Amino acid sequence: MAPAVLLRAAVCVTGRFPALAGVDLTVAQGEVVVLEGPNGAGKTSLLRACAGLLPVSGGEAVVLGCDLRRDRSAVRRRVGMLGHAAALYDDLTVVENVRFAARAARCAPQDAEAALERLELSGRVRRTAVGRLSAGQRRRVALAVLVARRPELWLLDEPHAGLDRATRAILGDLVAEAVTSGATVLMASHEPEESLPLADRAVSLVGGRVIAERAVRTVPTAALTAVGRAGAGGAHVA
């Protein structure tokens, strides 16, 4: 099976400086990988490059079978990204934002409804303009947008930031469900206590390069979720 993400000496330059200075990374389909590293290490740039938002100027970069150096736009419909900004329209309501994203991604209206229900965005909140929501609620709507699009590759940039405990639990379940349905998850995080329990592998970046990686789980998430989350108690941090 071809990897979901294959980067070989990938270089991305933003402005004068390389954001990625020769990254080597392979992520198998159905794998959950956490990117670690200090601020400015290149975690967000790596996620944006995989989303086709940042041009890869050197090396090899293939995401979901699409060569990013030839055509970045081809991969975009198939990935979902939760970035620092919520990427929502403030004047539209919660339900309008999620429906717009689902329709743009050629997903069924039921997908939008299911995503809203899954993120517990019901009742009055559904009809509230996004601009009136708190930062945490906006983050939850952004997550609903991602879920409604049913992406094959989830790119999560500091996904736990601004989320309350209940939503963090939902996020954990969503990641597991995504992997069960065949999706791959790549997430950047500064919160190892939240992100590592979800991960199969952790990759450390410094200065736009991968400097280390380690297995976090002895049994891959895909295998665990296949037999039910109840069996996930054997996971451990290496």
Added chain:
Amino acid sequence: MWRDTVLVAGKDLRIELRSRVVLNQVVPVAVIMLVLFAFALGPDDAPLVQAAPGLFWVAVLFASVLAVQRSVVVESSDGARDGLRLSGLDPAGVFLGKVAAVAVQLVALEVVLSAGVVVLYGAHVRSLGALVVSCLAGTAGLAAAGTLYGALAAGMRARETLLPFLFLPVAAPVLLAGTRAWQVAMGTAAASPGDPWLRLLVVFAVVYLALGVVVFGPLQEAS
């Protein structure tokens, strides 16, 4: 592409219905311009009637800058541009959708301004059909060119001031042809055989619509 056009146009118009920026800010600014022109040209009707077509199109031109800026701002806030790029929508469909939304807002504005020209300036309409056709063609051209230059300016730091600088000179043919077409429609100038000014408006609109369909995607990538 057409499905994406409808989706984006619907989204932009819904945002305008909620925020009412064009209704509450752009329309009053354009009406104030008409009133100020009337003060500047004096109390006599004759110079106002003569100048009415040009003043109408100047007001529309400046209002279109504000409408396009609003259309750009909607996609610039809170990373919405990234969201749009990741949405999988056809860039040509996004362009046409944004053009359609701006055009609908401008047409609504032109209805108000036309009434203002008749009431404030005492202008008479001889050919309503020619007036409407020239408005529609000119509006399509302004919306297409404005959206295109809005996308060009979107990635730049001083986009608010850069957009009028880029857009207004390019829109000069619409101002010229729209004014001439309106003069004919109002009977203040003789009609030329073959309606050359109306043709110029249509050609301008077609050229910028075609150009936008082709280059909007690369412009989005570059911004």
